[in-house]
Amino acid sequence: MNDGTPLNGTPAADPDLLYSAEEDALRDAVRSLLADRSDPATVLAGLESPAAYDTGLWRALATDIGAAGLLVPEELGGAGASAREAAVVLEETGRCVAPVPYLTSAVIAVTALLGCDLGQADVAAPLAALAGGGTVGVLAVPLPTAPGGPATPTVRAAADGALTGRVTSVADAAGAGLLLVPAEGPDGPALYAVEAAADGVRTDSVTPLDLTRPLGHLTFGGAHGRLLATGDRARTAVAHALLTGAGLLASEQLGVAEWCLAETVRHTAERTQFGRPVGSFQALKHRMAALWLEVASARAAARNAADALATGSADAPVAVAVAQAYCAPVAVRAAQECIQLHGGIGMTWEHPAHLFLKRAKSDELALGSPGRHRAALAGLVALDAPQLSTPLSS
Incomplete structure (x- = not known):
């Protein structure tokens, strides 16, 4: 790997570690918002609030600045930007431990949807909703789950899309409107979309170490999900x-x-x-x-x-x-x-x-x-x- 040759044997381009002018402008906008709305004193004051996250701050960041749709293609209502721009936003939210679901919704949930068939209405519609910031989505896996995913999903899906099982320690689950649930379906691995308020879904909040990123246990008792992807695609x-x-x-x-x-x-x-x-x-x-x-x-x-x-x-x-x-x-x-x-x-x-x-x-x-x-x-x-x-x- 020291010669710059990647795993597939193709010479890799030198990485660009500098920030572009557009990224600097995005940083200035996000930092200004967070300095005004999420300074340490404000975060401390709202630390034990029953709210899952700061809804006003999230609306300003996700919708007014448009950060929620950075990774979403323009034709689906997003900015068509890249992981570089999303990284800038996360640097700034980390700098003030902002209590917003940016990582879980605008990065992880959006990326999971982008991996599905964008021609499906059941994929395009929630993706546009997440891009607009009106809906918060989470991928229903435990927060410690490493890349590669859970070896065996703890949720089972019936042929009619009814989901049963339990997923523990899901970050930002309490404030989510859309759950993306990896499950073991009749034909193998599958990914389903479930409304958090649907019948058969229960969210139990738990007290985490980091109160600015709440955790929740999700229990599915026959909740019906919309199939997004199956097999290798899921x-x-x-x-x-x-x-x-x-x-x-x-x-x-x-x-x-x-x-x-x-x-x-x-x-x-x-x-x-x-x-x-x-x-x-x-x-x-x-x-x-x-x-x-x-x-x-x-x-x-x-x-x-x-x-x-x-x-x-x-x-x-x-x-x-x-x-x-x-x-x-x-x-x-x-x-x-x-x-x-x-x-x-x-x-x-x-x-x-x-x-x-x-x-x-x-x-x-x-x-x-x-x-x-x-x-x-x-x-x-x-x-x-x-x-x-x-x-x-x-």
Whole structure:
């Protein structure tokens, strides 16, 4: 892999890790909205709200800015953009741990639908609804599910489309209007669309570590679903949705790490001891410099994954595995350093640092743990399993 040759033997184009002018403009718009509507104080104030997500913020982001339809083709009501633009949005939502279902609905659910037959009315209609931001969709798989999908779906489908079974720990399930349910049908794997309010569907909310991304258990007791895809098409649609979600989750983790680093630098420049800013102490400067290098490397890994997904590179699975194996631990480390270098105030509920640690820890397990991605990477590049004992950052 070091010679730039991807898995299919075709020379790969050099990845573009820079941001285009259009991406910078999108970032400015999203950052301005979030600074006004989702600053840390606002997120803290609404943390224990019974609402599944901030509906006003989601409407502004999804509909007014049009972020919900970035990955949707223009002919279906979307922007016809790519994973690169969606990654920019996720960097900014990660930077303020915004309580919106962008990753689950606008990325994972949309990508799953795009993997189905777009000529079907049962596919085109919900895709247009998700693109408009009026409906929130989720792929009904447990949040820790890694790319490749669940080995065996826990939901069974009868010949008439009646679904039975239970799926646990589905992110943003409580606020979803549309459920995309992988199931084992009469003819093998299948993907169904089910209205969350339909008879035979029950959603039980659970208290997650990260209160800004609620989890729910879904129980299907004979709910009737609309068939979207079967066989290899269904399996591929789910697998690609999870791969895309994992790859772009790295951008959210990057945003978390960037906020933590910037906030730590700001605080240590203002906090004084012995008549000088604590940030001027050599030991703290070394810790922040080391963290800056890790964040810079995480940015490269996340951008590489987004670019590989956007261009349809054959090396996308490798890029995603590298990004998740590296960015997840960096986000956790950045959040831990943020709390430690804030001293006593960093340990309080009133300071937002705990929001970022909880999001970082939750993201570390989402869509496959770093260890799971290192194992996948070993298989993709034909490394022996014992080499996994060496951290990627060493």
